[in-house]
Amino acid sequence: MEDRLISHMAGSYDLIVIGAGPAGLAASWRAAQRGMKVALLERADHVGGLAASFDVVGVRVDQGSHRLDPHAPPELLTDLRGLLGDDLQQRRRSSRIRVGDEWLSLPFRADEVSRRLPASLLARVARDSALSAFRRAESDTYAGVVRSRVGSALYDAVYGPLAEKFWGMSGENISAEHARRHTARLGTWRVAARALTRGRRGRADVGGYYYPRTGFGELVETLSSAATDSGVDIRTEAEVDRVRVTEDEVEVTTQDGDAITGGLVFSTLPLPVLARIARPAPSLTSIESSARLRYRAMILVYVVHRGGRWTRHDSHDIPDPRTPVARISEPVNYRDNPDDPTDRTVLCAEIPCSMTDEVWGLDDESLADLVDETLGLTGLPGVDRMHVETRRIGQVYPIYRAGYERDFSDVDTWARMIRRVVTLGRQGLFVLDNIDQALLMAYDAVDAIRDDGRFDRYAWTVARERFHRSTDPPV
Structure with missing residues (x-):
């Protein structure tokens, strides 16, 4: 299936991007670089979404903990180095995690684990590691998958409590998909556990990341400037309240009464929001499914x-x-x-x-x-x-509650069938992604726009499947 963009018309855009987070900014910039006429609409009074930084008593802070994976594809890192220059610093990780009554370095050091963890927990970890080959296959819950990969000792000490804290529910009620998409996060424990059982010492891995000199928000601010310099029409305080699809174009209206038209829309809105404001509207079944995506x-x-x-x-x-x-x-x-x-x-x-x-x-x-x-x-x-x-x-x-896949599939199937609208980003695809993954998703979406102006749904589907199979780096 292909979507053909309309040609340039007065007041019309080739591409309208909804949401100025990392994915929206990157998509806007990349599309403008290809000569497209692009509008970017953001409901907040600033760009960047959760990746934006701000000042607290003269100290630049982020909205939570953000890092850029050093193993991101070279094309992406080359672009970011070109935008940020020496301000994109490569840093060595100095994180810690509380296990029992002790603080351990992240990534784990086997010698540190052996010195600091209680003997009873060490014995359980060693036993789980020795029996790993005999553990039952993964079950259909987060708890089952994690226990099968790292053992009950580490699940009870780390992953179970973190799951309840982050998701507000027991690991037995969380979908296995969450664990499978974050396999790499389990690997550092397994390396440390194997080193313990084999008497090895040393660091399980050397952690590192990229981070901008003045705060993570410098990355999205620089992307915003690059997009503006490339001709993107960025409008903040523009909350979208209707996306109306017709045969020839898409009309996007905002709460303040503005309306623009375009040949294609990239939406990073949460799927439940898009389901509420899209016209034609989804079926009642899809609306009910979207309401269960929390x-x-x-x-x-x-x-x-x-x-x-x-x-x-x-x-x-x-x-x-x-x-x-x-x-x-x-x-x-x-x-x-x-x-x-x-x-x-x-x-x-x-x-x-x-x-x-x-x-x-x-x-x-x-x-x-x-x-x-x-x-x-x-x-x-x-x-x-x-x-x-x-x-x-x-x-x-x-929230990847057990059984969420059915509701997501229903809403996503509806969204895929909307002509001239493409969903992407963390909210648009209901995924827990890292910044580099969001940027890559934007790259793939723009690459799916052919030179003749058609959107290649096949190429985008292949890209989405590749993204779905990817895993995040260790936390």
């Missing part, structure tokens, strides 16, 4: 610490079920930026939740107190708090 919310608590760097680590992952805080990062440790202040730093605490949870309604100071309690529970240093502010994000992670 997202996890997130509270980000930014605590300003007086006195310089808090720790030397970039992030601390916290499976401990006694606190809802899942990760605490220190943005200045992700980069080498001489412009960062030396007399203060900022901690970013991530609290996955539902918007109906009690924690969602806490005020800023109560949330900062919760962070203090977490530091005390986990043995992390205290903070000399001088300021706190928070951000609440309603849709962060898609």
Whole structure:
């Protein structure tokens, strides 16, 4: 199936992109470079989505922990180096994770694991590793897949508690698809476990990543500038409320009454939102299926610490079920930026939740107190708090509850049949992807637009299947 773009007309665009996150920005830029007339619509007053950065008392911070995978395809890294230059820094990872009562480095070091973990847990890990060849095949749940790959000891100590914290449900109620798409995240534990059972010492892997000098938002800001320089019409504070498809074009209208037309639309909107605003509308069955596709919310608590760097680590992952805080990062440790202040730093605490949870309604100071309690529970240093502010994000992670595949397939099948509309990005495809994967998805979508102006649905389907089979790097 192919979609033919309309030719240039007054007030019309070859491509309209909805959503100025990483995928939307990259798609807009790439399409404009190919000579297309492109409009990019974003409901917020800034571009970047969750990849945007902002200032907290003069310190540039991100919305959670972001990194760029050093193993991303060379074409993508070449483009980003060309845009960012020396500001794209290659960094060595200095993360930690709390296992029992101990902090362990990420990636894991077998010698550290053998010294710090309790003997009882070490014995269970070693036993699980020795019996790995005899474990039953994967089941149809996240818990079953992870237990079959890393054993019950590590599942009970790390993956089970993290699953409940991030997704708000037991691993037995989470789809196996989530575990299969993140196979690489399980590998670092398996390497450490094998090293323990064979008496080896040393680091299981050497972690690294790319990160912009002034914050992760520099990447999307630079993409936005490149898109503008290439002729993209970027409109912020333009919330789309209707996507109407006709035989010859697509009309996109916004809440402030603006309307533009184009030959093709790339939508990064959440699938349930697209189902609600698209015309012709989907069937009642598809609407009901879209309503069952849910997202996890997130509270980000930014605590300003007086006195310089808090720790030397970039992030601390916290499976401990006694606190809802899942990760605490220190943005200045992700980069080498001489412009960062030396007399203060900022901690970013991530609290996955539902918007109906009690924690969602806490005020800023109560949330900062919760962070203090977490530091005390986990043995992390205290903070000399001088300021706190928070951000609440309603849709962060898609929830892969067991059986979600049926609902997603129903909605996705409907979306694939909409002429002149292509869904992509984390929200548009209901995927938990990394930034580099979102950018690659945008590249593939633009590459599917032929030189004669037709959108190649076959090429895009092949690209989507390739993306579906890909896995994320270790957390």
